Amino acid sequence: MKAGTNLEKVLVSGMFAVTAEAGPPKGTSAAVMQRKAELLRHCCDATNVTDNQTAIVRMSSLAGCVLLKQQGVDPVMQIVCRDRNRIAIQSDVLGAIALGIGNILCLSGDHQMFGNHPTAKNVFDIDSIQLIQALKAMRDEKKFICGDDISGEVPLFIGAAANPYADPFEFRVTRLAKKVKAGADFIQTQAVYDVAKFAKWMEMVTDQGLDKQTHILAGVIPIRSAGMARYMRDYVSGVSVPDEVVTRMEQAKDAKEEGAGVAIELIEQLKEIPGIHGVHIMAVGWEDIVPEIVKQAGLLPRPVL
Amino acid sequence: MIVAEQKSLAEIRQMITPYQRVLILGCGTCMTVCNAGGEREVSFLHNALRLAESRSGNGIHTFSEYTVKRQCDYEFLDSLVDKIGDVDAILSLGCGIGVQAIAERLPDLPVLPGVNTSFMGMAEEWGVWDERCAACGDCILAETGGICPITRCTKGILNGPCAGTKNGKCEANKDMDCAWILIYKRLERLGQLDKMRRYYPLRNFRTIPRPRRVASKASIDVGEGNG
Numbered sequence: 001m002k003a004g005t006n007l008e009k010v011l012v013s014g015m016f017a018v019t020a021e022a023g024p025p026k027g028t029s030a031a032v033m034q035r036k037a038e039l040l041r042h043c044c045d046a047t048n049v050t051d052n053q054t055a056i057v058r059m060s061s062l063a064g065c066v067l068l069k070q071q072g073v074d075p076v077m078q079i080v081c082r083d084r085n086r087i088a089i090q091s092d093v094l095g096a097i098a099l100g101i102g103n104i105l106c107l108s109g110d111h112q113m114f115g116n117h118p119t120a121k122n123v124f125d126i127d128s129i130q131l132i133q134a135l136k137a138m139r140d141e142k143k144f145i146c147g148d149d150i151s152g153e154v155p156l157f158i159g160a161a162a163n164p165y166a167d168p169f170e171f172r173v174t175r176l177a178k179k180v181k182a183g184a185d186f187i188q189t190q191a192v193y194d195v196a197k198f199a200k201w202m203e204m205v206t207d208q209g210l211d212k213q214t215h216i217l218a219g220v221i222p223i224r225s226a227g228m229a230r231y232m233r234d235y236v237s238g239v240s241v242p243d244e245v246v247t248r249m250e251q252a253k254d255a256k257e258e259g260a261g262v263a264i265e266l267i268e269q270l271k272e273i274p275g276i277h278g279v280h281i282m283a284v285g286w287e288d289i290v291p292e293i294v295k296q297a298g299l300l301p302r303p304v305l
Numbered sequence: 306m307i308v309a310e311q312k313s314l315a316e317i318r319q320m321i322t323p324y325q326r327v328l329i330l331g332c333g334t335c336m337t338v339c340n341a342g343g344e345r346e347v348s349f350l351h352n353a354l355r356l357a358e359s360r361s362g363n364g365i366h367t368f369s370e371y372t373v374k375r376q377c378d379y380e381f382l383d384s385l386v387d388k389i390g391d392v393d394a395i396l397s398l399g400c401g402i403g404v405q406a407i408a409e410r411l412p413d414l415p416v417l418p419g420v421n422t423s424f425m426g427m428a429e430e431w432g433v434w435d436e437r438c439a440a441c442g443d444c445i446l447a448e449t450g451g452i453c454p455i456t457r458c459t460k461g462i463l464n465g466p467c468a469g470t471k472n473g474k475c476e477a478n479k480d481m482d483c484a485w486i487l488i489y490k491r492l493e494r495l496g497q498l499d500k501m502r503r504y505y506p507l508r509n510f511r512t513i514p515r516p517r518r519v520a521s522k523a524s525i526d527v528g529e530g531n532g
Contacts, residue, residue, distance in 0.1 A: 113478075130464065161468060
C-alpha cells in the first residue's frame with residue numbers, strides 16, 4: 001500500500017470502484033461540505049474536492065477535504081497548477097498529509113479567463129505531469145523538488161486526469177503513458193458520452209498495457225437539463241457532448257430523469273469495457289442524484305475494507 | 306522586434322495636463338515598423354492633440370515633434386539635446402526601453418509614455434502582429450520544432466498539449482491555435498515525434514529575476530567570442 005486510503009484499497013482489491021465529486025461552496029459554510037459528505041458517504045469509495053474549478057473562487061480543496069474526512073469520507077484532494085507555485089503546492093501537500101488526506105489528483109487547471117477573476121495572473125510554475133513526478137519523488141524518495149529531505153512519512157496515492165476527446169486523438173494515449181510513467185497510480189477521465197470513441201481509446205491503452213500499471217476510472221457527468229447539455233457541448237473546456245445526447249435531453253418529458261438515465265446507461269456500458277477499474281461521477285451542483293445513479297447502476301453496497 | 310500600441314488620445318491628454326510645452330518624440334526603429342510611434346504616427350498624434358485642444362476651447366498646450374533613429378540608444382539621443390529648448394515634458398512614442406533611456410539621459414525633464422509596449426513578435430499579416438518570444442532566457446526551441454510553447458501556449462507548459470485543446474485551438478481562445486498542436490504537427494513532419502513522448506522537467510525560473518543583464522562574451526573574453 002502506498003497510502004492505504006479507502007480508494008487505494010478498493011482499487012488494489014480489484015473491485016469496480018466508484019468515486020464522486022463535491023464542489024466546495026462559494027462561501028464559508030462547513031455545513032455545505034458536511035451535507036455533501038452525508039449524501040455521498042455510502043455510495044462511493046472516495047470523493048474528489050475540486051480546486052477552484054473553472055477558476056471560480058471557492059473554499060479551498062484542502063479545507064473541503066478535511067471537512068469530508070471528519071464525516072468519514074475518503075477525500076481526493078485536487079490540485080491545479082494555475083494558482084500556486086512549486087513552493088506553495090509542496091507546502092499544501094505536507095499539510096494535507098498531516099491532516100490525513102492521502103489521495104491527490106494532479107491537474108493543470110482551467111484558464112483563469114473562464115472564472116470570476118479573469119484579470120488574475122496565472123502561475124503554471126509547473127505543469128500537471130511535473131506535479132505527478134514531484135509527488136512521486138516526495139513519496140518514494142522523501143525529497144522535495146529541490147532535493148532536500150522531507151521529515152516524516154509521505155503516504156500518497158497519486159491521481160491524474162485524462163481526456164480521450166482532446167486533440168490529437170492519437171497523442172492522448174502517449175500523454176496518458178507520460179502520466180503513468182511520471183507516477184500516476186490512478187486516472188480519472190474526462191466525462192464520457194461517446195462510448196465508441198472511448199472504447200477505441202481504451203483499446204490503445206490496453207494494447208500498451210497501461211491499464212495494468214494504473215487504475216483507470218471513467219468519468220461520468222449526469223446532465224440535468226437540455227440547457228446544461230448545450231452549455232457543456234459549446235462552452236465547457238475539455239468536454240465533448242455529442243449532438244444526439246443534446247437532442248435526447250431536449251426531447252425528454254422529464255429532463256432530470258432522462259439525464260440520470262443517460263448516466264446509468266453510460267455506467268453500464270463502461271463497466272463492460274476491458275481495462276476500466278471504476279467510474280468517477282461528477283454531478284456538478286447535482287450531488288443529490290449520485291446515490292440513485294449508483295444504486296440503479298447496480299454498484300451498491302460499496303465494499304467495506 | 307518590439308511591438309507596441311499607442312495609448313488612447315484621452316489617456317495621453319490626461320498625462321500631458323500639467324505640462325504646457327510638449328515634445329512628441331518618435332522612434333525610427335521598432336515603433337515605426339509596428340505603426341505605433343514612427344515619424345508618421347508622431348505627425349498624426351500632433352494633429353490629433355492640436356485638434357482636441359482647439360475643440361475643447363481651453364487649450365494651453367503647445368506641441369513640437371521630432372523622431373530619432375532609436376530611442377533605446379544613448380548615441381541617438383545626443384541629437385535630442387538641441388531640440389529640447391524650453392519644453393516642459395517629452396511625450397515618447399518609443400517602447401518602454403526608449404522612455405527609460407530618455408529619463409536616464411535627461412534627468413531634469415519629465416518623460417511620458419505614449420505607447421503601451423506589448424511584446425516581441427512579428428507581423429503575421431499587414432496590421433496584425435503576433436507574439437513570438439517571451440525572452441525567457443532558457444531557449445528550448447530545438448526540442449519543440451522551432452515553435453515556442455512558453456510564448457504561444459497560454460499556460461506556457463512544457464508537457465503539452467493540455468486537455469483543453471479542441472479542434473486544434475486553445476481552450477482560452479477559440480481563434481488561437483494551440484501551440485502544442487502546432488508543435489505536434491511540426492515534429493510529425495520532421496519525423497521527431499519521439500520528442501513528444503519525452504518528459505520535460507521543471508523550468509528554471511532563475512533566469513527570470515529582474516532586472517536581467519547580458520554581458521557580451523565577445524567583449525569580455527577577447528579572442529574567445531564569436532563576434
